[in-house]
Amino acid sequence: MSYDEKTNGQMDAIIARYPRSRSAIMPMLHLIQSRDGFVTPTGIEFISEKLGLTTAEVYAVATFYSQYKRKPVGEYHVGVCTNTLCAVMGGDAIFAGLKDHLGVGNDEVTNDGKISVEHIECNAACDYAPVVMVNWEFFDNQTVESAKTLVDDLRSGKNPAPTRGANKVSTFKETSELLAGFNDGHAEEGVQAGPATLLGLKIAKEMGAQL
Amino acid sequence: MSKLTPVLSAHWDDKDSFTIAGYSRHGGYSSFKKALAMEPDAVIQIVKDSGLRGRGGAGFPTGTKWGFIPQGDNREHYFVVNADESEPGTCKDTPLLMANPHVLIEGIIIGSYAVRANHAFIYIRGEVSHVVRRLLQAIEDAYKAGFLGKNILGTGFNLELTLHIGAGAYICGEETALLDSLEGFRGQPRLRPPFPAIAGLYARPTVVNNVESVASVPAIIEKGAEWFSSMGSEKSKGFTLYSLSGHVKNPGQFEAPLGITLRELIDLAGGIRNGNKLKFWTPGGSSTPILTSEHLDIPLDYESVDAAGSMLGTKALQIFDETTCILRAVLRWTEFYKHESCGKCTPCREGTWWLVQMLGNLENGVGTEEDLAKLLDICENIGGRSFCALADGAIAPIISSLKYFRDDYLAHFKNGGCPIDPVASTLFVSAKVGA
Ligand SMILES: Cc1cc2nc3c(=O)[nH]c(=O)nc-3n(C[C@H](O)[C@H](O)[C@H](O)COP(=O)(O)O)c2cc1C
Ligand code: SF4
Ligand code: FES
Numbered sequence: 001m002s003y004d005e006k007t008n009g010q011m012d013a014i015i016a017r018y019p020r021s022r023s024a025i026m027p028m029l030h031l032i033q034s035r036d037g038f039v040t041p042t043g044i045e046f047i048s049e050k051l052g053l054t055t056a057e058v059y060a061v062a063t064f065y066s067q068y069k070r071k072p073v074g075e076y077h078v079g080v081c082t083n084t085l086c087a088v089m090g091g092d093a094i095f096a097g098l099k100d101h102l103g104v105g106n107d108e109v110t111n112d113g114k115i116s117v118e119h120i121e122c123n124a125a126c127d128y129a130p131v132v133m134v135n136w137e138f139f140d141n142q143t144v145e146s147a148k149t150l151v152d153d154l155r156s157g158k159n160p161a162p163t164r165g166a167n168k169v170s171t172f173k174e175t176s177e178l179l180a181g182f183n184d185g186h187a188e189e190g191v192q193a194g195p196a197t198l199l200g201l202k203i204a205k206e207m208g209a210q211l
Numbered sequence: 212m213s214k215l216t217p218v219l220s221a222h223w224d225d226k227d228s229f230t231i232a233g234y235s236r237h238g239g240y241s242s243f244k245k246a247l248a249m250e251p252d253a254v255i256q257i258v259k260d261s262g263l264r265g266r267g268g269a270g271f272p273t274g275t276k277w278g279f280i281p282q283g284d285n286r287e288h289y290f291v292v293n294a295d296e297s298e299p300g301t302c303k304d305t306p307l308l309m310a311n312p313h314v315l316i317e318g319i320i321i322g323s324y325a326v327r328a329n330h331a332f333i334y335i336r337g338e339v340s341h342v343v344r345r346l347l348q349a350i351e352d353a354y355k356a357g358f359l360g361k362n363i364l365g366t367g368f369n370l371e372l373t374l375h376i377g378a379g380a381y382i383c384g385e386e387t388a389l390l391d392s393l394e395g396f397r398g399q400p401r402l403r404p405p406f407p408a409i410a411g412l413y414a415r416p417t418v419v420n421n422v423e424s425v426a427s428v429p430a431i432i433e434k435g436a437e438w439f440s441s442m443g444s445e446k447s448k449g450f451t452l453y454s455l456s457g458h459v460k461n462p463g464q465f466e467a468p469l470g471i472t473l474r475e476l477i478d479l480a481g482g483i484r485n486g487n488k489l490k491f492w493t494p495g496g497s498s499t500p501i502l503t504s505e506h507l508d509i510p511l512d513y514e515s516v517d518a519a520g521s522m523l524g525t526k527a528l529q530i531f532d533e534t535t536c537i538l539r540a541v542l543r544w545t546e547f548y549k550h551e552s553c554g555k556c557t558p559c560r561e562g563t564w565w566l567v568q569m570l571g572n573l574e575n576g577v578g579t580e581e582d583l584a585k586l587l588d589i590c591e592n593i594g595g596r597s598f599c600a601l602a603d604g605a606i607a608p609i610i611s612s613l614k615y616f617r618d619d620y621l622a623h624f625k626n627g628g629c630p631i632d633p634v635a636s637t638l639f640v641s642a643k644v645g646a
Contacts, residue, residue, distance in 0.1 A: 199463030
């Protein structure tokens with residue numbers, strides 16, 4: 001197989017996390033995406049050999065989950081929340097605006113390979129609606145204009161900081177390694193909480209709560 | 212006015228609230244030491260006495276769930292935390308974990324000790340990079356401090372904690388689908404019984420609890436069951452996180468005793484934006500039937516919201532004002548359920564597909580009153596006839612919106628399409644008005 005020693009070692013480290021090896025499939029698939037940019041047939045074969053499963057068994061899992069991609073995505077994968085609350089608050093307009101601005105459809109990549117865009121479901125940030133995710137980092141309270149600026153900046157290499165996240169957005173491959181469970185050392189960066197998260201606490205303190 | 216009671220959120224405004232030092236500064240990591248000095252059953256008893264009920268949606272008593280784990284059975288036990296948080300509108304566990312992952316870890320140590328588990332898992336959704344980082348770091352730091360691993364602080368108790376990162380599937384929040392996913396399969400629900408307490412992860416006795424439930428435990432151990440049960444209402448004890456989103460002036464998280472009303476919460480959130488009127492809201496995510504301005508004064512606890520024909524669910528209060536088209540909202544939620552249906556059973560897999568088709572036509576003004584009856588008929592053939600509760604959630608917005616907003620459906624036919632301008636409902640509009 002065509003994976004280097006480091007990848008092999010990481011695969012073994014993943015398997016060691018679990019009482020039974022089959023549980024390692026999901027992080028292994030994330031790790032394949034960190035090397036290949038998506039779930040490749042080579043990756044599937046590699047996992048099936050490592051775990052003693054058929055490739056069909058691994059495919060069955062890979063195709064169930066929406067974060068596993070079957071074709072390359074952009075270096076920056078942009079998800080626009082268009083579940084009801086965000087949609088109503090502007091997510092629909094943002095999604096339409098971005099597709100138009102980038103000249104791509106849902107789940108398509110720009111010609112330079114930099115940006116792909118996809119509409120996503122509720123990302124647990126409704127109090128910051130409308131929400132845009134870039135490689136699963138939060139960009140809160142977006143507008144059509146701010147979202148266009150965001151993708152322009154990403155394309156030109158400016159790399160803007162997420163609203164609540166690390167100092168800069170990692171690439172899709174770097175993010176996939178994180179999602180395979182490997183700490184990238186950026187946990188200390190960024191805020192501990194955004195203003196909406198702190199609102200109740202702030203009011204409680206103003207009302208004289210003793211904490 | 213009911214007072215807010217920040218406990219979980221009390222120190223989220225410290226810049227380093229997510230570090231071990233920040234958590235320890237306010238007494239963090241002292242309750243588990245207290246718990247580890249007790250008999251495990253005594254810990255379960257305190258949690259039972261506190262009246263804590265699961266915060267993942269169903270409100271099952273946490274101590275009782277722990278008590279179901281068979282003891283002396285010479286098999287491994289597992290403690291699994293559900294951090295999948297994907298129910299539309301739900302946005303409490305994610306900010307909690309970003310601001311303070313250590314309180315969850317401390318709760319896990321206590322819970323695992325109580326049910327005699329030596330391996331715990333956190334199943335987190337994969338779409339939250341920074342929360343994943345914070346959790347990975349917190350787990351590493353807890354190991355380094357000797358709070359996890361072998362012979363924790365010389366007590367003889369061993370606990371491994373593994374973060375399992377999902378990959379995008381709402382159904383994996385359903386506890387048995389979660390377990391299948393964690394075992395390395397497609398995330399599809401299992402037949403119950405057997406319940407996870409008897410045959411859960413790897414067919415071993417397993418507790419599955421929501422993040423907020425587990426994170427509430429350290430404070431209960433520290434301050435006592437009575438302290439906790441002195442808050443809240445008769446059968447819904449304690450404090451909880453209410454998440455207000457949508458058309459309020461200031462959306463956000465509010466930690467309050469169970470039983471606070473939406474009127475009080477909206478007031479704290481600065482009212483409905485631009486002086487608009489409340490149209491509809493969800494008490495606990497999109498799977499809980501919508502309510503209207505008639506229901507502003509019902510106590511937001513398990514019993515009262517049930518009595519009003521809905522469910523407290525995850526306390527995800529999504530607020531929509533009069534600028535919102537109910538059909539558009541319901542159609543979008545239905546598309547969500549169609550997309551997230553795991554495909555295991557026919558009524559849900561096929562039914563959600565039909566519902567989307569029908570609602571799409573209705574939104575475009577194509578349909579008659581008879582179609583509304585047909586819509587309800589399809590819903591009745593899905594609800595209660597499917598394999599898991601996702602399907603019941605899928606029909607909740609449709610049935611409840613037809614109950615309160617039938618005229619809005621009819622207006623679409625009369626108008627030959629949606630009579631409401633979608634721009635009026637956006638955040639950009641309120642920004643312009645300067646709300
Ligand atoms: C479709 C579906 C999705 C669910 N999603 C979640 C979730 O994201 N987080 C959660 O804690 N519980 C979720 N639940 C509820 C869990 O099945 C389970 O009841 C809960 O995790 C138990 O924890 P608790 O007793 O602490 O509330 C979901 C249930 C269903 C039917
Ligand atoms: S009700 Fe839907 S989500 Fe649940 S098992 Fe059936 S198909 Fe899957
Ligand atoms: S609806 Fe967009 S984050 Fe919840």
